[in-house]
Amino acid sequence: MKRIISVLMENAPGALSRIVGVFSQRGYNVDSLCVAPTEDPSLSRLTIITHGDDKVIEQITKQVNKLVDVLKVIDLSENAHIEREMMLIKVATRNEAIRAEVKRNADIFRANILDVSLNNYTMEVTGTTDKLDAFATTMAQCTEIIESSRTGVCGLARGERALRP
Amino acid sequence: MKMMSGAAMVVEALKDVGVTHVFGYPGGAVLDIYDALFAQDDVKHVLVRHEQAAAHMADGYARSTGKTGTVLVTSGPGATNTLTGIATAYMDSIPMVVLSGQVPSNLIGEDAFQETDMVGCSRPVVKHSFLVKRAEDIPDAIAKAYYIANTGRPGPVVVDLPKDIVNVMEEHPYVFPTDVSMRSYNPTVRGHMKQVKKAVASLKKAERPVLYVGGGAITAEASGLVTQLAELLQAPVTCTLMGLGAFPGTHEQFVGMLGMHGTLEANKTMHNSDCILALGARFDDRVTNNVEKFCPHADIIHVDIDPASISKTVNAHIPVVGSVETVLEQILNLLTPEELPEQKAKLADWWAQITQWRSRKCLNFEQGESVIKPQKVIESLYQHTNGEAYVSSDVGQHQMFAALYYPYDKPRRWINSGGLGTMGFGLPAAMGVQFAHPEATSVVVTGDGSIQMNIQELSTCLQYNLPIKIISLNNRALGMVRQWQDMIYKGRHSHSYMDSMPDFVKLAEAYGHVGIKVDSLSELDAAMEKCFSITDRLVFMDIAVDQNEHVYPMQIKYGAMDDMRLSKTERT
Numbered sequence: 001m002k003r004i005i006s007v008l009m010e011n012a013p014g015a016l017s018r019i020v021g022v023f024s025q026r027g028y029n030v031d032s033l034c035v036a037p038t039e040d041p042s043l044s045r046l047t048i049i050t051h052g053d054d055k056v057i058e059q060i061t062k063q064v065n066k067l068v069d070v071l072k073v074i075d076l077s078e079n080a081h082i083e084r085e086m087m088l089i090k091v092a093t094r095n096e097a098i099r100a101e102v103k104r105n106a107d108i109f110r111a112n113i114l115d116v117s118l119n120n121y122t123m124e125v126t127g128t129t130d131k132l133d134a135f136a137t138t139m140a141q142c143t144e145i146i147e148s149s150r151t152g153v154c155g156l157a158r159g160e161r162a163l164r165p
Numbered sequence: 166m167k168m169m170s171g172a173a174m175v176v177e178a179l180k181d182v183g184v185t186h187v188f189g190y191p192g193g194a195v196l197d198i199y200d201a202l203f204a205q206d207d208v209k210h211v212l213v214r215h216e217q218a219a220a221h222m223a224d225g226y227a228r229s230t231g232k233t234g235t236v237l238v239t240s241g242p243g244a245t246n247t248l249t250g251i252a253t254a255y256m257d258s259i260p261m262v263v264l265s266g267q268v269p270s271n272l273i274g275e276d277a278f279q280e281t282d283m284v285g286c287s288r289p290v291v292k293h294s295f296l297v298k299r300a301e302d303i304p305d306a307i308a309k310a311y312y313i314a315n316t317g318r319p320g321p322v323v324v325d326l327p328k329d330i331v332n333v334m335e336e337h338p339y340v341f342p343t344d345v346s347m348r349s350y351n352p353t354v355r356g357h358m359k360q361v362k363k364a365v366a367s368l369k370k371a372e373r374p375v376l377y378v379g380g381g382a383i384t385a386e387a388s389g390l391v392t393q394l395a396e397l398l399q400a401p402v403t404c405t406l407m408g409l410g411a412f413p414g415t416h417e418q419f420v421g422m423l424g425m426h427g428t429l430e431a432n433k434t435m436h437n438s439d440c441i442l443a444l445g446a447r448f449d450d451r452v453t454n455n456v457e458k459f460c461p462h463a464d465i466i467h468v469d470i471d472p473a474s475i476s477k478t479v480n481a482h483i484p485v486v487g488s489v490e491t492v493l494e495q496i497l498n499l500l501t502p503e504e505l506p507e508q509k510a511k512l513a514d515w516w517a518q519i520t521q522w523r524s525r526k527c528l529n530f531e532q533g534e535s536v537i538k539p540q541k542v543i544e545s546l547y548q549h550t551n552g553e554a555y556v557s558s559d560v561g562q563h564q565m566f567a568a569l570y571y572p573y574d575k576p577r578r579w580i581n582s583g584g585l586g587t588m589g590f591g592l593p594a595a596m597g598v599q600f601a602h603p604e605a606t607s608v609v610v611t612g613d614g615s616i617q618m619n620i621q622e623l624s625t626c627l628q629y630n631l632p633i634k635i636i637s638l639n640n641r642a643l644g645m646v647r648q649w650q651d652m653i654y655k656g657r658h659s660h661s662y663m664d665s666m667p668d669f670v671k672l673a674e675a676y677g678h679v680g681i682k683v684d685s686l687s688e689l690d691a692a693m694e695k696c697f698s699i700t701d702r703l704v705f706m707d708i709a710v711d712q713n714e715h716v717y718p719m720q721i722k723y724g725a726m727d728d729m730r731l732s733k734t735e736r737t
Contacts (some may be wrong), residue, residue, distance in 0.1 A: 009349070010349055014284060014288075014294065014296070017285070017288065018288060021288050025289045055476075058476065059473065059477060062472050062473035064472050065472070065473075066471065066473050067293075067617065068292065068293040068347070068349060068350045069293075069349055070349055071348060071349045127229070155511055159590060165348055
């Protein structure tokens with residue numbers, strides 16, 4: 001089952017490699033990983049999408065929490081939460097019909113066209129992993145996808161719950 | 166404010182931490198630090214012959230004292246040579262700080278001479294690590310390293326020091342932090358009261374309780390409390406390989422070590438118990454055997470300072486996160502003798518059952534007239550040291566014999582590589598013990614395989630006049646490998662036989678020590694007597710033992726805890 005593990009950690013050299021190391025050395029899965037400093041630049045927030053049964057997820061949160069650089073760990077998927085991912089996608093637009101179809105679908109998915117050149121459009125689209133998958137599938141049906149890049153999921157708990165130092 | 170060079174800061178910070186001994190080996194990247202060591206006498210430096218041994222020495226020092234062991238090595242090979250020693254300490258939760266030299270900051274990443282990413286190499290086997298980037302940060306990094314190494318669940322910490330920041334030519338202000346606190350690191354020491362109450366209720370109700378005591382009880386200095394609780398409950402006690410000595414080995418409530426080579430009574434007691442109180446033990450595979458069949462009738466109370474150890478392999482019914490010492494105090498505050506009326510009578514049936522298991526005398530062995538049985542050597546060692554020696558062991562059959570046939574009454578007397586199973590650990594560990602306890606008897610129990618993995622340290626022993634006693638059980642083979650080959654591979658001894666063994670007596674003499682060869686039973690006691698009468702020199706006892714002896718009892722793979730072979734022909 002898919003889980004969203006959110007980690008608050010010191011924004012220190014080596015901290016990220018220690019977290020990734022725990023996953024590789026203990027054989028846990030990483031489906032996606034998203035990390036950046038927070039509003040407090042001394043801290044980083046990291047979101048890992050993983051999968052496994054309850055026992056594995058419990059071990060993941062405990063082993064990550066055990067790292068000296070880590071302040072807090074939660075499994076966001078246990079409770080109500082918001083999750084978002086962004087994708088940049090470049091597709092071929094070789095004729096008028098394809099350009100129109102791509103633009104129409106981009107509007108439906110609320111994707112923004114960021115760059116236009118003679119033979120392609122580059123768009124950004126934000127949403128859940130499912131929505132991004134659906135958009136990519138749709139694009140593949142109307143034209144050729146030249147390349148795409150996704151950020152991985154980041155998320156926050158809904159309501160009052162928060163991960164703070 | 167004192168001004169000093171980075172190198173002087175390293176040494177000054179070690180003094181401020183209270184370090185007495187540094188085990189190390191010089192090299193290019195740490196020459197500045199070595200020069201700073203030269204100028205003082207407070208911190209003693211021990212020059213080893215191989216950096217792996219330096220880590221094991223620091224480890225033996227730490228295990229026998231509870232203090233953090235310190236290692237100092239140069240960059241590149243000096244640093245990588247310590248990795249086995251670091252991993253050994255990590256697996257057994259031993260506090261250690263490894264100071265490694267690094268190439269100058271501007272050369273990092275350029276594949277410079279003797280450059281290795283030590284922080285990266287050691288990452289999976291350290292509790293934490295620091296790459297210090299500014300000389301001013303040295304005191305803080307060292308203070309934090311020692312704090313992290315020896316609090317919570319202890320472990321090794323690496324401090325990597327680039328050569329430019331320890332440069333003796335530049336001086337910086339030295340400020341040693343009076344207090345270390347880290348917002349991301351706050352181990353839980355005190356058990357949650359709700360959980361402690363549940364544990365107490367379970368212990369009061371239990372009709373077949375057992376205390377399962379691991380190395381965490383020794384780390385927490387909780388031996389006295391373990392004994393107090395055991396006697397209050399009248400419960401049987403078993404110790405893990407790492408926990409031996411946390412409860413007196415000669416106590417009538419002690420049922421022996423548990424696990425793969427545990428006693429029949431210990432494993433039977435665990436398997437049939439209705440309430441297991443695990444204290445600083447981690448239910449590892451060498452204890453549980455098949456976890457699916459593990460102790461089906463028991464309520465499991467698991468006390469451990471590391472939350473990640475709880476319910477990792479076996480589900481705990483009552484988890485208690487905290488130090489064994491503090492949680493035992495909490496339990497003992499709630500559990501008074503008045504709370505347990507007629508406890509002895511209540512457990513009479515349980516003890517009758519245990520007595521029956523004990524009557525099988527699973528540790529009996531048949532000593533013939535001439536060929537020495539390895540078990541006999543350990544019994545003789547016990548007698549000749551009055552059971553009071555510090556016994557460091559290598560890894561293999563001799564390790565199990567030393568664990569089973571030498572009852573340890575005090576904590577920190579049994580020093581062995583339990584988790585990683587590092588051959589070559591014994592001799593350097595015993596040296597660390599001897600440095601920490603100059604007046605004590607420091608013994609190594611080893612074998613002809615293990616001793617050759619760090620034998621170069623015999624030279625260090627001479628340099629520092631360490632009167633260690635090496636008891637080498639020489640069976641001309643890698644005994645434990647051979648045992649498994651006998652049992653599982655139809656006796657095909659693939660590369661477990663050691664041809665062209667050195668003459669260990671001559672070897673000991675070549676290093677300037679005393680060597681004694683023992684070939685038959687009739688010589689054993691006199692040789693032991695002689696060995697321990699020499700108090701000022703290292704003695705190497707090369708004792709020829711039966712090559713075909715196996716360690717029993719032994720759990721049967723995939724079985725329950727108490728599914729065991731009792732001899733080559735009998736099983737439970």
